[in-house]
Amino acid sequence: MNTTIYDVAREASVSMATVSRVVNGNPNVKPATRKKVLNAIERLGYRPNAVARGLASKKTTTVGVIIPDISSIFFAELARGIEDIATMYKYNMILCNSDQNKEKEIHLINTLLEKQVDGILFMGGEITEEHAEQFKQASVPVVLAATLGEGHDIPSVNIDYQQAAFDAIHELIKEGHQQIGFISGPLEDPMSGLKKFNGYKEAFSSAGLSVREEHVSIETYTYDTGLESAQQMMESEQPPTAFFASTDEMALGVIHGLQDKGFNVPEDIEVVGFDNTRLATMVRPTLTTVVQPMYDIGAVSMRLLTKYMSKEDVGEHIVELPHRIEYRGSTRS
Amino acid sequence: MNTTIYDVAREASVSMATVSRVVNGNPNVKPATRKKVLNAIERLGYRPNAVARGLASKKTTTVGVIIPDISSIFFAELARGIEDIATMYKYNMILCNSDQNKEKEIHLINTLLEKQVDGILFMGGEITEEHAEQFKQASVPVVLAATLGEGHDIPSVNIDYQQAAFDAIHELIKEGHQQIGFISGPLEDPMSGLKKFNGYKEAFSSAGLSVREEHVSIETYTYDTGLESAQQMMESEQPPTAFFASTDEMALGVIHGLQDKGFNVPEDIEVVGFDNTRLATMVRPTLTTVVQPMYDIGAVSMRLLTKYMSKEDVGEHIVELPHRIEYRGSTRS
DNA sequence: TTGTTCCCTTGAAACTTTTTAAAAAAACTA
């Protein structure tokens, strides 16, 4: 049997309430008493029971984190940002993989609420009505990280994906490219898919160019897709002279697909990625990419959540972090 | 205020005990009563409070996972294996980053025990006396994943790192190499450092060769170190004709370092990595590497932990999973 | 038909460990 606050109280001949005060650093304790209690704690090797504390105080100092896939380099980096800030504010995190599966997501939200987490940090694809409904009823704050909650007025931290994609494509067009391959996964993912595609289209139309359907690949967000799609597009009648990929991993695929077919990057064809994961410098040529500050998004969203949890005043609920383009070897400029 | 089991009891005009039985699937409840209770639960939108349940039952269905760095591609993959199995057995995981810092590790163990986790899955570098002491006093089972607990008799799941490194080096020697660069981080890390270095030395001595000091780089486990160390070694009087790197990330560094200096891989120089992370196929040439089944190590170790937690019989406490070499483009054979 | 036994359900109450509000005691001040 573990020693409880009650044992400590007896050992120090005080009441449990006093022990509780000492443990929680409440200043209304006479120094002599505090010392007595501290000694007893030491002697008995007392370790407070956070579950009982949670029940009594209705605070668990634990947050729930729902993430599509922790083994993805992108989300892993985000998670690290989250955890660092959580630790800083003395929270622990229960981490759950959802695979962006709606059933799982809803189920996880419920599990986390049962466990009485003090807040939820959600990463995912689409936020449906049902999601929004769950969040509304949640009784604890919810923050979205790298996830768009458009039209649902849910606190979130993102960059402007459309603008970011626009900037990248715009830059390529400015360099003289007219045929630019767009390599992406499903558009149902608003952040990785739709927004970037919109940015792509916007850049084209604002330059008076029209999008060629055969230069748009909407498959899966994988290296292999990047590789295959790029090769396929190079077979088309009017092959692209540059590529934009939704993720760095896809961009690596594109580069290798091109190299395998004998093209030189960036001399023959330029390639731009998205995210600036560690992969970007682990490829030859190194990858020019749109910088999405993953770690910061995680950190900022967690910080936002801590504010909600301690009922601090929050300025803007919808945070948009800055983005930029990091020029490396896969482009000429 | 949330609805409690008490509210449900009143609504269904039964006692809390009966509600508890229904919620927990206890069969000793008349179907009619069960239905009444289920209806009441539905009507009130009752959601059991896992904290109260944890206090009463002394089980939290939560495990603690201590990991050096979740943003590392290697550990992220392991974590995914852990979480999948945890989910399968209805556990959640509290994930904590330790940065392999001993103070942090000890502190995290204590925090997790305070939170009354049902078990701990530990990943780290060295297991010191103090670690072993903590684990012994822990009152809940502890399993090491991809972490050596030599001499401490702690359950663990690993591959035979020394043998694996031996196999790789042995193979290179068999192909005629006599000068083989060894690129590693600190040897304090038993698994990534020491064991592999021992395998390297063993392979050399068993072939009657002697290790050249200038062909051994012990720096940090990073891409940049791989890159720089490889380049440096190529300057040495008798440059290596092959490289073995402790991690895939370092191996990528090696390959790019060599390529940047104008060497061809594998024609001029062969390179072998370790781990078989997703990186291995995201480089040109693709990377020949020792396969360490990260996902499986995570999954198996979590499964082992579930057995301990439910007091099942466990056969072998120290599990050693098989390894093999995956031949790809960075070697000639 | 009545009495006894046994099983199935159910409820009452104890228990889990801590926080916290209210009350009491102690210490200090004027």
Place this chain on the structure above:
DNA sequence: TAGTTTTTTTAAAAAGTTTCAAGGGAACAA
């Protein structure tokens, strides 16, 4: 010495689980 203030204690509350006992029938024997 009365009045404050500070410190400490008492006891309730948090939301469940679990043990034990008892009620209600059913089945069976007499």
